[in-house]
Amino acid sequence: xEVLSESEKSRILKKLGVGTELLPRFKYNDPAVIALKAEPGxxxxxERDDGTGxxxxxxxxxxx
Numbered sequence: 001x002e003v004l005s006e007s008e009k010s011r012i013l014k015k016l017g018v019g020t021e022l023l024p025r026f027k028y029n030d031p032a033v034i035a036l037k038a039e040p041g042x043x044x045x046x047e048r049d050d051g052t053g054x055x056x057x058x059x060x061x062x063x064x
Contacts, residue, residue: 003036004043004058012043012058023060033061040064 004012013019020043026033028040038044040063045056 001032001036001044001046003038004045008045009043012045016058020060023058025062026059027062028064 020041023043026038026044033044036044038061040061042061044059044061046059048055048057
């Protein structure tokens, strides 16, 4: 997991054709958010491997 920079955030939102409000959410007090030192409004990239291949998922950090 990693917090995206502002330029990466803009690129991913444009690529997906959505706004931050349409992404799945992490609560601001989630242990993963705290460990990553993410702030509300940040987007976290999650690298996953489901056995057939690797892919990325994205979640936004909610304010409350």
